[in-house]
Amino acid sequence: MESINYQNFRIDAENICVDYNGKVALYDANLRLKPGQICGLVGMNGAGKTTFFNALTGFVNISKGKIRINGESVRSAQKDQTIAYVPQNEGIDSQFPISVWDVVMMGRYGSMNIFRCPRESDVQAVKDAIERVDLTNHLSTPIGNLSGGQRKRTFLARAIAQRASILLLDEPFSGVDIRTEKLISELFIQFKNEGKTILLSTHDMIHVREFCDLVLLINKTVVAYGETSEVFTPENITTTFGGISPDFLFGPES
Template structure:
């Protein structure tokens, strides 16, 4: 995936300002920034649900829309973006990942059912396949959307704050799955606020503040000088310090645009 000079404006407010970024396959990349930094907007530009005002996004050699039509992009949204009251079972939701392969009839073939069953087994939700999606815990819901991406055979996985409100078991399951997907050649991007968990989650980190401030190894990204640029943190504060200000309330935080309140 490549972004070149990507600019996204919401009215008079600029959400992304000349983003240049290349995400390579076979790697889990953390996407980190304060609220309003443009993380969710960048993910939506990659999925093609937000069109850049300037610049280009290329996914698997084509446009985001083409990649999405081919089922190459898997997206795990924030919980707030999903209608959990919709009458779909866990199996139904995972099956939607196969729609691009079914044609207009959307009639599931044995290969589709096998792919869904395998994906549910990998996220440890086989026993809950018939349960309505809204009756799951937060962690189980996240695992359902990871299963959907696995079932569709996505080559690029985008996850927007997947560990918010998630139990430790689900978090560990998801992290293990992401590492496995990366080992199989997927490009995985995880938007997250959790700096402490980042070294175990990702091999690379992108620090975003409407433009890319840093992209490289996690250890270098967590260096004080880079955190200062990203969050306005005290140069002596490091992730895990008891007196370190959390990213959401760090000095220098800018006003959060309404569309990025959960970014």
């Protein structure tokens, strides 16, 4: 039997629990992801998807369990710029007076000096990232003037500029146009080939089937986890969504 080498896992979360002032948001959750894997995180609102992300990025402390990122602690993953978080569009203040360029440059902050002065390499990384999401014509556009899809691409560019090996995406497909959706799915294939690990939360069942190798169904804890083809069954989905039949979620079969 093959012994477990923790270095092989990009993300290794073991029995993690998170509570906010005594209210349990997530308990006994496990997740193991390798390089190049794309995993969908599926659950109802309040099922603990955002909490799971927060635990992995170190934004909240876990009360129990263990998280290893590339075999090391969350703290050192933060220092190494290992994880990038791409927020939901609703999660950011779109009226903040800041341009596309400045947002993407924020991806480089963690590896800059204390004054955050961009070096030549930072400028290049930002330029390349913006080009990859096709926003070169919008370098100095304030984010308030972008469409939902363009804004989503801006934050993806920030993650690319950060050169993170793990991407956490909160609802990457919600409120985006067809063009952005196509671009994001192309980027996913590129990321996979680059060996990046992706964990994305979504409400859209079709996207899970389309992009995710693995799926993690949660409702405060893990309901089911494994290969999408095996785990993403109507029964499991029904359990995850508290007894609502998948017919209702997918729409009637046609």
